[in-house]
Amino acid sequence: MTSLNIIGAGRVGQTLGxxxxxxxxxxxxxxxxxxxxxxxxxxxxxxAGEPIADLGAxxxxxxxxxxxxxSQITPVAQALATLAATSGALRxxxxxxCSGTLGSDQLAxxxxxxxxxxxxxxxxxxxxxxxxxxxxxxxxxxxEGDAAALAMLEAAFSQIGGRCFTLAAEDKLRYHAAAVLxxxxxxxxxxxxxxxxxxxxxxxxxxxxxxxxxxxxxVNNIVALGPQAAxxxxxxxxxxxxxxxxxxxxxxxxxxxxxxxxxxxxxxxxLARR
Numbered sequence: 001m002t003s004l005n006i007i008g009a010g011r012v013g014q015t016l017g018x019x020x021x022x023x024x025x026x027x028x029x030x031x032x033x034x035x036x037x038x039x040x041x042x043x044x045x046x047x048a049g050e051p052i053a054d055l056g057a058x059x060x061x062x063x064x065x066x067x068x069x070x071s072q073i074t075p076v077a078q079a080l081a082t083l084a085a086t087s088g089a090l091r092x093x094x095x096x097x098c099s100g101t102l103g104s105d106q107l108a109x110x111x112x113x114x115x116x117x118x119x120x121x122x123x124x125x126x127x128x129x130x131x132x133x134x135x136x137x138x139x140x141x142x143x144e145g146d147a148a149a150l151a152m153l154e155a156a157f158s159q160i161g162g163r164c165f166t167l168a169a170e171d172k173l174r175y176h177a178a179a180v181l182x183x184x185x186x187x188x189x190x191x192x193x194x195x196x197x198x199x200x201x202x203x204x205x206x207x208x209x210x211x212x213x214x215x216x217x218x219v220n221n222i223v224a225l226g227p228q229a230a231x232x233x234x235x236x237x238x239x240x241x242x243x244x245x246x247x248x249x250x251x252x253x254x255x256x257x258x259x260x261x262x263x264x265x266x267x268x269x270x271l272a273r274r
Contacts, residue, residue: 001027005061008068009033009042011126017046019160029061066097073097073106081109094149100176103169104145118145137161235268
């Protein structure tokens with residue numbers, strides 16, 4: 001099988017590594033993390049690879065995955081390029097990162113040495129690797145970079161259930177912001193709602209129950225009807241007076257929440273009129 005090194009064995013690296021190992025897509029050769037203990041833990045979850053805590057100790061591989069924070073992609077690419085330039089053991093290979101916002105050009109130091117570069121972003125919340133494993137099938141995977149790299153990555157992600165599509169580097173910020181709007185802000189809004197219910201006197205057990213009733217019903221309606229048809233509430237009805245009163249009440253509790261309520265109500269009214 002094609003060999004793979006994983007640099008940055010966090011939740012994304014562990015999930016993809018485990019899926020590729022289980023489905024015999026890649027032979028995971030090495031798993032790099034910040035400490036030996038972290039690398040060993042990640043290796044145990046993945047089920048393959050040598051746990052390593054030193055970039056210079058990584059063996060050669062056909063494919064390199066950088067599943068590190070965005071701020072670390074360029075420094076790691078530069079360090080890897082320096083290592084490759086000074087070590088005859090690291091031949092040119094395919095390297096990709098998993099950022100949803102940055103382009104493959106972050107890996108330019110390696111391209112200058114003849115490496116194929118790309119970015120691959122699975123559009124999934126990797127809150128917990130065990131859950132991500134069960135949820136991965138059908139996940140959209142945005143690919144961008146060199147043609148030869150994209151061909152290999154499309155095959156690799158497709159074999160573990162990903163649905164691949166190409167994305168221009170200049171569109172990645174909007175693409176990823178859409179994912180943030182669709183997923184990352186939902187827990188924030190739910191937390192604010194629960195705080196307000198509790199402050200209003202609703203028993204805690206009923207506030208908790210709303211997670212599995214009101215929230216779930218809203219999600220089901222969006223899935224079944226689409227965002228516009230599922231929209232309800234004062235802004236959708238055009239009740240601007242009530243929106244203004246609620247905004248003032250929220251601003252008295254938390255000015256930021258009041259501003260957010262006003263802005264979201266304006267967007268809700270626009271959606272209702274579309």
